[in-house]
Amino acid sequence: QFPHVFAPGRIGTLEVPHRIIMGSMHLNFEQDPPALASFYAERAAGGAGLIVTGGAAVNREGSGGPTYLVAGEVPFREAAAAALEAVHNAGAKLALQLFHAGRYAFESTYGLQPAAPSAVWSAYSKAMPAAMDEEHVRRTLAAFAAAAAQARELGFDAVEIMGSEGYLVNQFASAATNRRDDSWGGDALRRQAFPLAVLSAVRGAVGTGFPVIFRLSGDDLVDGAGPPEEYVSLAGALAAGGADALNIGIGWHESRIPTVQAMVPHGTWLPVAARIRQHLAGAGHTVPVIGSNRINSVAQAEAALADRMVDFVSMARPLLADPRIIAKSAAGRPDLVNTCIACNEACIDRSLGTEPVSCLVNPRAGRERAFPVSFPPRTRSAGTPRAAVAGAGPAGLQAAAALAEAGIHVDLFESAPGIGGQFRLACVVPGKADFAETIRYFSRELPRLGVEIHTGVLAGAEVLSGFSHVIDATGVLPRTVRLPGAEYLPVYDYHEAFAVAAALPRRLAIVGAGGIAVDLAHLLAEHRFRQITLLRRGSRIGEGIGPSTRWAVLQALRSAGVAMLTGVSCKEVTPRGLILAGSGGQDELVPADAVIVAAGQVENSSLSRELAAAGIAHTSVGGAASAAGLNAVRAFAEGLASGRAL
Numbered sequence: 001q002f003p004h005v006f007a008p009g010r011i012g013t014l015e016v017p018h019r020i021i022m023g024s025m026h027l028n029f030e031q032d033p034p035a036l037a038s039f040y041a042e043r044a045a046g047g048a049g050l051i052v053t054g055g056a057a058v059n060r061e062g063s064g065g066p067t068y069l070v071a072g073e074v075p076f077r078e079a080a081a082a083a084l085e086a087v088h089n090a091g092a093k094l095a096l097q098l099f100h101a102g103r104y105a106f107e108s109t110y111g112l113q114p115a116a117p118s119a120v121w122s123a124y125s126k127a128m129p130a131a132m133d134e135e136h137v138r139r140t141l142a143a144f145a146a147a148a149a150q151a152r153e154l155g156f157d158a159v160e161i162m163g164s165e166g167y168l169v170n171q172f173a174s175a176a177t178n179r180r181d182d183s184w185g186g187d188a189l190r191r192q193a194f195p196l197a198v199l200s201a202v203r204g205a206v207g208t209g210f211p212v213i214f215r216l217s218g219d220d221l222v223d224g225a226g227p228p229e230e231y232v233s234l235a236g237a238l239a240a241g242g243a244d245a246l247n248i249g250i251g252w253h254e255s256r257i258p259t260v261q262a263m264v265p266h267g268t269w270l271p272v273a274a275r276i277r278q279h280l281a282g283a284g285h286t287v288p289v290i291g292s293n294r295i296n297s298v299a300q301a302e303a304a305l306a307d308r309m310v311d312f313v314s315m316a317r318p319l320l321a322d323p324r325i326i327a328k329s330a331a332g333r334p335d336l337v338n339t340c341i342a343c344n345e346a347c348i349d350r351s352l353g354t355e356p357v358s359c360l361v362n363p364r365a366g367r368e369r370a371f372p373v374s375f376p377p378r379t380r381s382a383g384t385p386r387a388a389v390a391g392a393g394p395a396g397l398q399a400a401a402a403l404a405e406a407g408i409h410v411d412l413f414e415s416a417p418g419i420g421g422q423f424r425l426a427c428v429v430p431g432k433a434d435f436a437e438t439i440r441y442f443s444r445e446l447p448r449l450g451v452e453i454h455t456g457v458l459a460g461a462e463v464l465s466g467f468s469h470v471i472d473a474t475g476v477l478p479r480t481v482r483l484p485g486a487e488y489l490p491v492y493d494y495h496e497a498f499a500v501a502a503a504l505p506r507r508l509a510i511v512g513a514g515g516i517a518v519d520l521a522h523l524l525a526e527h528r529f530r531q532i533t534l535l536r537r538g539s540r541i542g543e544g545i546g547p548s549t550r551w552a553v554l555q556a557l558r559s560a561g562v563a564m565l566t567g568v569s570c571k572e573v574t575p576r577g578l579i580l581a582g583s584g585g586q587d588e589l590v591p592a593d594a595v596i597v598a599a600g601q602v603e604n605s606s607l608s609r610e611l612a613a614a615g616i617a618h619t620s621v622g623g624a625a626s627a628a629g630l631n632a633v634r635a636f637a638e639g640l641a642s643g644r645a646l
């Protein structure tokens, strides 16, 4: 089905069984060798042929934070040994990413001032780095060389030099951060000197024949950076300098152009890599080019390879979401793949802090030892316990899958006509079409696991009385807000507003500005004639949306003309709109033809009360257990835990 993907390839001397590389992800559990080994082992067993580790800092100064491994130190050696054994036992290869954060390092990690080509303030790490002097540059090159030598000695199959995403090597290459006027900077050619010197130092340390991948920025997408042509030129120099593959990254942490968010269309960045590949081919270089970012299905990889845009595709988050994406696709069953929805909530957002990375749609990710899988699911007999799950939103879907995987016979009841719960709302929001993929996945996976799905059935105690246990995953209800004067204008809760979005009037006031309100505003703003005002009592629009996505969504709302008012208090509804109580005693009218209340949620506890009264054993999960701080990450995770707890 995917002939170009499943054609073997080669990176230097390394034979790779197919054209998908599992890209580098910092996981925040690198310092837990058994967890790291289990995580990689499952992906290797699921078909990954070549895995690139999260970045290992070449020295303490280059560490990206307290959870980063530092080459040469004991935790690094222990993690490397465990990961190598696990990956090699599964028949796959492991490349070590050599990393130096430069001005993206945090002084607090080791008490070292971040170092960079020039003293240019970093809005990401909130640090003013020291400009490296010549000796410092030489010392850093030696650290790259030493880390590379150690990678080879430990048994890694390749190394990847991290030269993109705004880290040190990229900082030297970019006019945005390299303000030097010496042999390491001053013009585009001299800014190539450090990346090439790192490649040369690494090559010198590992010798010829050991695969060296260079992760190169294709376009920095930050103010002050040179044109992307500079990187096309650098790609040629790196190919001539002995790189065995060029893996093309896009954007920096400080970029204000979205690169990996759900709103970025699939394959957006492939032309950048294709251009580099074309240039290299024109110059007679055969070095393979790897495309990355926003390629999240094997079908998309196949199309890019078939079009000769790239030679390999790097996929990272899709292998968090489904460790068997490659094996399933190779077996002709891409319909069984649990697709990454680019929410970033349990992966990138966590990797920016210190919480262990997981995956919203696959809460087993990173916790493979706590939740081992059994393939195939355990067989059932007449004596198999029979459980029911009420509610087919995220928590209920995951609970049903977990129960069935544990060998329990499961009936899943949902009062709506289809499964998905709040994902059914989300998938109509601009940029969130992939949320429908989660519904597609469970609609295939649950029947495969033997779960019997009953939609359009409001299951109460009568229906559920014959089951040995019930998981109550009936979710949340919109919080009601009493607005004086509500009779003057149509007032909708967010559920109703999603259902009649296209038919809503022109001027809309949305009370509340959390994730659901923002999603709704984004959807409604698709109709350009609309005048939308988001109103929040607190100070933060989009509270609860992860840091990697919030700014991008707010940027989209601003450009769509959505007004956002914070610190406001809604006083009353009038025929002309919503009156806000002004702080100085001066009321303010927000003109509106209708009001939408999206001011949070409350537990839907009615089923749980009914089950308790009937004496039916049950467990409440997700929003049915507690609406406070509820998000989909927690709902999926609780669904998994409840299903495995029986």
Ligand code: SF4
Binding pocket: 317, 318, 320, 321, 339, 340, 341, 342, 343, 344, 345, 346, 347, 348, 358, 359, 360, 361, 362
């Ligand atoms: Fe993809 Fe979201 Fe999972 Fe990250 S948390 S891998 S973005 S689905």
